[in-house]
Amino acid sequence: MTDRPIKQVIQKAEDLLQMPTEQLATILLKLAYAQRQAAGFIPHSVSDFTVNDGYPVWKKVEVETRLTRTWNWIERNRLIESSGDRSGSTACAAERNRKPA
Numbered sequence: 303m304t305d306r307p308i309k310q311v312i313q314k315a316e317d318l319l320q321m322p323t324e325q326l327a328t329i330l331l332k333l334a335y336a337q338r339q340a341a342g343f344i345p346h347s348v349s350d351f352t353v354n355d356g357y358p359v360w361k362k363v364e365v366e367t368r369l370t371r372t373w374n375w376i377e378r379n380r381l382i383e384s385s386g387d388r389s390g391s392t393a394c395a396a397e398r399n400r401k402p403a
Contacts, residue, residue, distance in 0.1 A: 315357040327376050341385050
């Protein structure tokens with residue numbers, strides 16, 4: 303995956319903005335799974351983007367807000383949790399959502 307995977311999956315800002323929360327959450331979690339490391343992943347880095355990636359500059363705030371709200375929805379539904387690192391910035395799949403080894 304690239305540094306900015308969300309743009310590769312959802313090419314148009316309008317598609318992202320109109321997507322149901324559950325569908326967008328599924329995409330974000332799949333991207334997070336692909337980017338995970340031993341300590342987990344950083345949610346913001348999964349959905350990070352720049353205007354230069356192709357989303358119109360006038361949609362940047364809307365897109366960022368939509369992504370933040372979707373991450374909040376994911377957390378509220380206990381699909382991810384803090385991975386316990388010192389910074390508190392990394393997350394991992396919630397215990398109840400981890401696949402057995």
